[in-house]
Amino acid sequence: MLDKKRALATAASLMLCGPAGAQLLSEPIQPLPEKMELDARKVSLGRSLFLDKRLSKDNSLSCASCHDLAKGGVDGRQSALGIKGQVGPINTPTVYNSGFNFRQFWNGRAATLEDQAAGPINNPGEMGSNWPEVLGKLQKDPKTVQTFYAIYADGVQPRNIQDAIATFERSLVTPSRFDRFLRGDDSAITPDEKQGYALFKSYGCVACHQGVNVGGNMYQTFGVMGNYFKDRGNLTEADQGRYSVTGNELDRHVFKVPSLRNVALTAPYFHDGTAPTLETAVDVMFRYQLGRPAPAADKAAIIGFLKSLTGEKEIAQ
């Protein structure tokens, strides 16, 4: 039943949680909720676990090492760095607003944030630890044990660690000026940004990047209108995308469409981190996803709109 509650919470967060005028309802992008109903104690515990390096084998990395909250929830690197300097296979997606994604990881292999939280901890190439080790370390700390027991009847357990981290991650919601615009504040974004939004819709970017998270609610093939991987070369396992999860040929090079919220802060872009700037990323999208050229001025306007998606502040809990 707990899982059902979690899903309902996520589902509810995907729903429109504000004034729903006719104009707002007709928009493909919807505003973030103004308030998240989360257990403040779990959020607090989850935050401390998120920053806790004891979750890695050699106490050198925490979740925040890759998902730096001060850097848009990413590490700014092409690929993530694991323990002992191991270079990971894929670019770190942002943790901000990840609670609104319908699946987690680029290939969608985790159905929930709880499942996702366990992944890096147990991955030898990332935090390189395992649950017995993590539990051993945390159970030696009386203060942590006490905090766990205050929230969970069975104390320090893997599922409780996952629950707390996931709850904290759900609290990482970043309303932007564009959300205020969607809620009716016409002056929240500039005329140029409005023009950029209009172009974002008319060029078809919005076909995939829509919904409350401006993406994150579907999968899409990378290279719809052109062969991105042939042109880029050096095919890696990470390039297989969802195929590596399902083994279905139709899923080769299929990835979860990333959210564009805070996109101005999360360079480099794409699962392979090959686009160092928004300008490059937009060019690649026009070429391989939209299959059409666009004047530089239109691309600049779209980038201007994308910058209006940068969060102004996290929602206060």
Add this chain to the structure above:
Amino acid sequence: MNALFRTLAWLTAACLLLAVFAFLYLKTQELNVGSRDTVSSLLRDLRQIDAEIDNDVLRSKTGLNKNYDPVARAQQLIGAAQQSLASQKLENLDYSLKVAEKGLTEALAAKLDLVDRFKAQNAILKNSLRFLPTAADDVKQKLREARDASGRPLQLPALADGVEQILVETLKLDAASDNAALARVRSLISLLVQGRSEYPGAVGDSFDIFANHVITILAQKEREDDVLEQMANVPVSQQIDSLGKAFAASFAVASDRHDQYRLAMFGYGAFLLVLLAFVFGRAGRRTVRVAA
């Protein structure tokens, strides 16, 4: 020594009698009576969410849904309901329910997979359909600007007319597709593609983009129709019915067994009380005799 053996015999007999009672008690606890309502409610939820997915997919197809959040939400709810159902451990009630539950799990997985495919294909289709009028205008514009070797406006009436006709046919195709219409558009675009070598520079480039999107629309339209057909054929409702019926039958059997064990436990409890009364009565009489 005799007294010790007798005491041990009495204790063994008492333990055996209590063990039988404990066995009967545990048997009466095996059936969670509340699970019937929980499982029925979960199956009802699954049926409703499945219907909502069908509804939201159609709304997305027709453009009534402006984004895929409603579909994604329903997908998450299905996952959560499945986990709740799994936590009921139906196989403990009757192992054959595991088979029925597996059938439902497979049907739901197939459905969710098709929903994911629908979203991806629908997005590509929408993208190309939205762009097609612009692409057609671009070809016509480039055609108006094009000049032949003598500097006169280039005359390619077949291209201009063909592009316009394809645009109209393709937009109609979006409203109501049929194989004949698809074949008609495919034939029209093939004709224009055959004449590609006659289209100079910028005209050819803009035509390539137009043709690329027409071909994408045709392919996606077929794939989308195929996915929708497959989705309609996934036997989710049948599997829910099948699991519901199997569960009801197993629950009825388990309930009968539960009642029988309960009856046996009460009967056996009464027997133990009588036995206890007899033993205490006998011990009491012996104590009186010894005292006398």
